[in-house]
Amino acid sequence: MKRHFFYALIIISFIACNSNENKVEANSDANKTKENKVYLASWAEGARSRIETWVKEVTTAGSAGFIPVADRIAVFDNDGTLWLEQPIYTQFLFAIDNLKAIAPLHPEFQKDPVLKGVIDGDMEVLKKAGVPGLLKVINASHNEQTEEAFNNAVKKWMETAKDKKFGKTYKELIYLPMVELLEYLRANDFKTFIVSGGGADFMRAFAEEVYGVPPYQVIGSYGDAKYEMIEGKPVVTKKSGAPFVDDKAGKPVGIHRFIGKVPVFCAGNSDGDQAMLEYTNGSKYKSFCMIVHHTDSVREYQYDSPSPIGHLESALTAAKEKNWMVVDMKNDFKKIFAFQ
């Protein structure tokens, strides 16, 4: 699988980055005046106007582009579209931390040199093990746990783990203008969904709190699950089999499977989102497609085609051909994070 090599690149770049712990001082001036009921306040004028013009057209009864409420389906990628994805997907960091956290309950982990290495903090072992080692870590840290135990583990981790560059929890590393956009669309009777390559169970543990998106509107990658009664208690346990990868052509399939309607709004940031952008573009209604372009090396990261994470190349070409909105984060976002 090509995907495996892609992950190999990621994990290797992550291990390389891990030594550069260039911590940035946290700016904790998040408690400034709230712009209540003013939507899209962190968007620069031109970008804001483009979004508002479309929303007004499709929500105004009698207008040529009117979309009935029942069909106002908006889908958002997560990593790099709603929150930080550099220098490595947040879920991988959770995988490593959670492996360590549950290790005392799993003496069998000690028998595996890769898992033991990660637990002991020896990342060289993981680096040498390549993709099979990485998948082993993800599997051991995510599966054979009840949905409740896994959900609690993610919630707890999200309260405490901090990003090295910003010194902030990952809940704080969500893009303020995009959260405003979610709220603005919901205020106009859109249903907002997350459609991401990330794990569904991982995202569902925080999406309701940080994005206002309930678990049943979070679509992601997932594996098998098993229902059984254990000591008189009904439990669902996460299993590693039958993986569904909600990325690339998997995204429209996930939308078909979970939503059952073609979206009319779609936001992504990488080539992995191109299929769902095209799918949205093919709606019978006048749809809106958006690409979040990471152009701000100072306030966040600057990357597109050379990056293995958030690789953006063919979707950017498609955006130009099809007049999709390309958000220039440096100029179109007055703020990127709420704390800035």
Next chain:
Amino acid sequence: MKRHFFYALIIISFIACNSNENKVEANSDANKTKENKVYLASWAEGARSRIETWVKEVTTAGSAGFIPVADRIAVFDNDGTLWLEQPIYTQFLFAIDNLKAIAPLHPEFQKDPVLKGVIDGDMEVLKKAGVPGLLKVINASHNEQTEEAFNNAVKKWMETAKDKKFGKTYKELIYLPMVELLEYLRANDFKTFIVSGGGADFMRAFAEEVYGVPPYQVIGSYGDAKYEMIEGKPVVTKKSGAPFVDDKAGKPVGIHRFIGKVPVFCAGNSDGDQAMLEYTNGSKYKSFCMIVHHTDSVREYQYDSPSPIGHLESALTAAKEKNWMVVDMKNDFKKIFAFQ
């Protein structure tokens, strides 16, 4: 698979029933006074009171049983719980009719003796072919179609096909008190989901119109799907592979996969619903479990344990042990269908 033998029983009983075309005159007095804003109007007093008491308790802020709005998840089985399932699941009737409808576009069907037999109206061929023949009909009538084409086919069929006993379209054969219950729960800020062994794509084509349940709140059985660009148009095509059967232990797995929260309300009518009833019963909140018991041979059908369709035996025993509400359709429903 045991399931196959179960289907064999169903199809054989269906073919047997098919000769008894005891058509009943349609009662078309559906336009009586509307009981606006009075919920549960078709429920008898005792049953209605039991539901209302629970809803009031769990939705009253400060009460011991209070359930926050975000966790008010209600799940309903479809066949036999929200609409008619006798003498055979409605979806099987659609499968046969749709096979005939699409046959002109599929000359390859003529090469298969079973498909040709069904297209020509020779049900004996299907009877002899048993389960493999039945699965062939379902596959040929449901798959290798775009989601749009399939959705339109179901919608069209639902407008025209009529049940032999009642002389009504299947949209009219939904249980009025259960639709009132869906509305009552939604009015109390519950999210209502369908969790059924029926095909997700089949149910989604009508659930929004007849139950007020949008496609993304309809969970059912499903197969694979493929996304591709065909002549510049993005399409999702239904495929037969990787089936997920949303029945029995599959129901809690489906709830985990699609909803990501343990329900607090569950209604079913057969042993196939027992696992999701148990799962709901295990909620951390004070949950409500309901079994719709088919006790009315005059206004609908009377059946439970002897019937292969809607087989109800162990779930009824569990209901007694766990004090789940067992709805006696004959006495608890003032009306079963709106037209009665």
